[in-house]
Every structure is written in structure tokens, then in C-alpha cells.
Amino acid sequence: MRVLIIGVGGTISGVVTKRGVTPGMDPAEILKKALGGKLPEGIDVDILDLMRVDSSLMLPEDWVKDSYHNLQELPGLRLLPNTTRY
Numbered sequence: 057m058r059v060l061i062i063g064v065g066g067t068i069s070g071v072v073t074k075r076g077v078t079p080g081m082d083p084a085e086i087l088k089k090a091l092g093g094k095l096p097e098g099i100d101v102d103i104l105d106l107m108r109v110d111s112s113l114m115l116p117e118d119w120v121k122d123s124y125h126n127l128q129e130l131p132g133l134r135l136l137p138n139t140t141r142y
Contacts, residue, residue: 057100058101058102059100060102060103062106063104064114066079069086079110082103083103084103087101
């Protein structure tokens with residue numbers, strides 16, 4: 057199975073800086089932390105580090121950046137939004 061992970065920033069990519077938390081991790085770093093560096097067998101992962109934008113600053117036009125050509129090759133798409141709610 058082939059999976060495309062598109063990094064867009066948001067809370068999940070946050071790193072602590074002197075100015076607070078900011079999107080800083082790329083999708084490969086996030087995946088490594090989430091899975092302990094081990095992918096399930098039979099999974100091929102492609103990673104597109106599209107942007108690193110704070111969720112509160114993300115606009116609809118950010119979603120149409122250069123990712124469309126990558127999506128055409130996939131048999132399906134599943135979006136997993138990461139939204140922090142207070």
C-alpha cells in the first residue's frame with residue numbers, strides 16, 4: 057500500500073521556541089515520533105512537506121498549493137485534520 061503524507065504545519069508539528077510554540081517539525085519527524093521509527097510492513101510512504109503554517113493562520117488558498125498533481129496518482133484520499141479546540 058502506498059500512502060502520501062502531506063505536511064501543512066499546525067499544532068501537530070509544533071516545536072517550542074523562545075517566542076512560543078510554532079510549526080517546525082516536518083512530516084518525517086512527526087511520523088518517526090508517532091510510530092517510534094517503525095512503519096507497518098507493506099506500507100510505502102511518500103512525504104510532501106508542503107508548508108508549515110500555524111493552524112490559526114491557515115487560509116483556504118493554502119490547501120490548493122502544489123499538491124494536486126500528487127493526489128491524482130492515489131487511489132483514495134483521507135484527510136486527518138489536526139485542530140486544537142479550547
